[in-house]
Amino acid sequence: MIETTRGLFKATQAMSEEPVVWAIGGIDTSGGAGITRDAITLADINVHACVLTTQVANQSHSIMRSASALSIDTLNEQWQALESDLPPRAIKIGAIANSAQALFLCEHVVKIKQYKTANCFVVWDPVLVSSSGGVLGELSQHSIDTLIATVDVVTPNVKELAQLTGWPVHCEKSLLAAAQALIARGAQAVYVKGGHAHWQSTAIDTFVSAQAIRIFQQPRDNMGNLRGTGCMFSSALAGFVASDYDIQDALTLANAYLHKVRNASVFSSSSVCSADQIHCAGLVGFPLTPVHYPSVRYGENDPISHKTPMQFPKLTNTSLGIYPVVSDVSQLEVLVKAGAVIIQLRIKFGTEDFKSTQIAKAVEVVKNTPCQLFINDDWELAIKHGAYGVHLGQEDLETANLQAISRAGLRLGVSTHGYCELQRIKRLSPSYIALGHIFPTTTKDMPSKPQGLDRLSRYVRLCADIPTVAIGGINLSRINTVASTGVSSIAVVRAVTQAADPAAAFHDLLRRMNDAEDNGEDMVDRITEPGALVQHGLSYG
Ligand SMILES: Cc1ncc(COP(=O)(O)OP(=O)(O)O)c(N)n1
Numbered sequence: 176m177i178e179t180t181r182g183l184f185k186a187t188q189a190m191s192e193e194p195v196v197w198a199i200g201g202i203d204t205s206g207g208a209g210i211t212r213d214a215i216t217l218a219d220i221n222v223h224a225c226v227l228t229t230q231v232a233n234q235s236h237s238i239m240r241s242a243s244a245l246s247i248d249t250l251n252e253q254w255q256a257l258e259s260d261l262p263p264r265a266i267k268i269g270a271i272a273n274s275a276q277a278l279f280l281c282e283h284v285v286k287i288k289q290y291k292t293a294n295c296f297v298v299w300d301p302v303l304v305s306s307s308g309g310v311l312g313e314l315s316q317h318s319i320d321t322l323i324a325t326v327d328v329v330t331p332n333v334k335e336l337a338q339l340t341g342w343p344v345h346c347e348k349s350l351l352a353a354a355q356a357l358i359a360r361g362a363q364a365v366y367v368k369g370g371h372a373h374w375q376s377t378a379i380d381t382f383v384s385a386q387a388i389r390i391f392q393q394p395r396d397n398m399g400n401l402r403g404t405g406c407m408f409s410s411a412l413a414g415f416v417a418s419d420y421d422i423q424d425a426l427t428l429a430n431a432y433l434h435k436v437r438n439a440s441v442f443s444s445s446s447v448c449s450a451d452q453i454h455c456a457g458l459v460g461f462p463l464t465p466v467h468y469p470s471v472r473y474g475e476n477d478p479i480s481h482k483t484p485m486q487f488p489k490l491t492n493t494s495l496g497i498y499p500v501v502s503d504v505s506q507l508e509v510l511v512k513a514g515a516v517i518i519q520l521r522i523k524f525g526t527e528d529f530k531s532t533q534i535a536k537a538v539e540v541v542k543n544t545p546c547q548l549f550i551n552d553d554w555e556l557a558i559k560h561g562a563y564g565v566h567l568g569q570e571d572l573e574t575a576n577l578q579a580i581s582r583a584g585l586r587l588g589v590s591t592h593g594y595c596e597l598q599r600i601k602r603l604s605p606s607y608i609a610l611g612h613i614f615p616t617t618t619k620d621m622p623s624k625p626q627g628l629d630r631l632s633r634y635v636r637l638c639a640d641i642p643t644v645a646i647g648g649i650n651l652s653r654i655n656t657v658a659s660t661g662v663s664s665i666a667v668v669r670a671v672t673q674a675a676d677p678a679a680a681f682h683d684l685l686r687r688m689n690d691a692e693d694n695g696e697d698m699v700d701r702i703t704e705p706g707a708l709v710q711h712g713l714s715y716g
C-alpha cells in the first residue's frame with residue numbers, strides 16, 4: 176500500500192465535506208461516457224466522486240476497439256482504499272465486465288449497507304452495449320438477477336429493459352409490463368428512460384416500484400446525438416440522493432439536469448456532440464428554471480390528470496402578506512378584523528355537523544370584507560357554504576372531487592413538499608401552491624424533512640406566475656429570511672394561534688415581512704447559476 180502524504184490527506188478531507196458518491200464502471204478513453212462522465216456530472220452538482228474502475232474500454236466517440244477487464248483483486252483494492260476514508264452516501268454502478276465482478280459488487284454492496292452506511296443508495300445503470308457500438312460485458316443470468324435484487328434502482332433504456340427481461344418493449348403498455356416483471360424478479364425500483372422509445376411523441380421516463388409509479392414527461396428535443404446521457408442521468412440521480420433529496424425529488428432533478436444538458440448541446444456546432452463540450456463550457460449545473468423540469472404524473476390514472484381540463488379561478492388579491500391558519504372561528508374573526516387578506520379555517524376534530532356550522536359562521540365573518548377564506552380539507556362543506564376556496568394536501572387530492580370544486584368556481588390551494596409534487600401540481604394551475612415545511616414544526620407530524628430556505632427560493636422560482644405560500648415553523652425571528660425568498664405569502668399556525676394577543680402577533684409578523692421585502696435583497700435574484708450560489712455561500716442542499 177502507498178502511504179498518502181499529510182498534505183494530500185488534508186486535501187481529501189476538505190473535498191469529502193461534499194457528499195461522496197462512488198462511481199463504479201468502465202473508463203471510456205474518449206471521455207464521452209463511463210466513470211469520467213460520471214465524475215464530471217457529479218462535480219457539476221457539487222458532489223465528490225470517488226471512482227472505481229471495472230474495465231478500460233479503448234474507444235472513440237464512434238468505435239470501440241477493445242475492452243480489458245480489471246481483476247477482482249484490483250477491484251477489491253480500490254474498494255478497500257475508499258471504504259474507511261470516503262464511505263459513500265450513494266453508489267452508481269455502470270459497466271461491469273463480467274459475472275465475477277458483478278457478484279463481487281453485490282456482496283460488498285450488501286456489506287456496506289449492513290455495516291457502514293445503512294442508507295447508502297445504490298443505482299445500477301445496466302450498460303450492456305456501449306453507445307459507440309461495442310459489447311461492454313457478458314453477465315450471467317444469475318449475476319444479473321443478484322444485481323437487480325441488491326440495488327435500490329435499475330435505470331435501463333427501453334432496449335436494455337427488453338434485454339434484461341427478454342420481453343418485447345414496443346409501447347407504453349409493454350414497457351410497464353416489462354418494468355413490473357423486473358420488480359417481480361426482485362428489483363426494488365426501475366426507472367426506464369424513454370429516449371429511444373420510437374413510439375413516443377414526447378420523451379417519457381417511467382419510474383416503477385412496488386409502491387408507486389411516477390411518469391416524467393419532457394418535450395422531445397435534441398434527443399439523438401449525445402453520448403453518455405445514461406451515465407449522466409444515473410450519476411446525477413446518485414448525486415442528488417447523496418445531497419439529501421428523497422428518491423422522487425432526486426429523479427425529478429436528474430431528469431431536469433439531463434434536459435439542461437440536452438438544451439445546452441443544441442448550441443454545439445459538433446455533429447456528434449460529446450457531452451464534454453457542454454460541461455467544459457460551463458453551461459450545465461443545477462437546473463433552476465422551469466423550462467428544464469419535467470411534468471409529472473402518478474401513473475396513467477393520476478386523479479389530477481383528468482381527461483376534462485379543469486380550471487381554478489385566480490386569487491382576487493395577490494398581495495397576500497401573512498396567511499393565518501386557525502381552527503377557531505372567534506380567532507378567525509379577530510384576524511379578519513386585524514386585516515388578514517387571506518385566512519384558512521383548519522378544523523381537524525369534531526362531527527360533520529360541528530364542522531358545517533363552523534364553516535358557515537366563517538363564511539359569514541368574511542362576507543363584505545376583502546379577506547379570502549380557504550377551508551382546509553372539507554371541500555364539500557366549502558362548496559355547500561360558498562367559501563372562497565379550498566386547501567388540499569397530497570393525500571386529500573386522492574379522494575377530493577376536483578371537477579366539483581372547479582365547477583363550483585372555488586379557488587384551490589395545494590400543499591407540496593418537494594420538486595416532484597411541485598411538478599405534478601403545477602399541471603393543475605391551482606390558485607396558489609403551498610411549499611412546506613420550511614422549518615421543523617410541532618403542529619403536525621410531517622413525513623418529509625424540513626426544506627430550508629435555499630430549496631424554498633428555488634421552488635418559488637419554479638412556480639413562475641402561480642402565487643406561492645411558505646409554511647412550517649415560521650415565526651417572527653425567521654420571517655425576514657423567508658420573505659427574502661420572494662414567496663408571495665407566509666402561512667403560520669402557532670405564531671398567531673399561540674400568541675397572547677393574536678391580532679398584535681399578526682401585525683408584528685406582517686410589519687417584519689413588509690420590512691424584509693422593502694429593504695431586503697431578494698434571494699431569488701442571487702440564485703442564477705451554480706457559480707453564483709458558491710459565491711454567496713449557499714449550498715445546493
Ligand atoms: C397553507 C397551507 N399549507 C399547507 C397545509 C397542509 O395541508 P395538508 O397537507 O392537507 O395537511 P392538513 O392541514 O390537512 O393537516 C395547509 N393546511 N395550509
Ligand SMILES: Cc1nc(C(=O)O)sc1CCOP(=O)(O)O
Binds near residue numbers: 592647648666667670
Ligand atoms: C399544517 C401544516 N402543513 C404543513 C406542510 O408543510 O404542508 S406544515 C404545517 C404546520 C405549520 O404550523 P406552524 O406554523 O405552527 O409550524
Ligand SMILES: [Mg+2]
Binds near residue numbers: 551552566567568571
Ligand atoms: Mg389536508
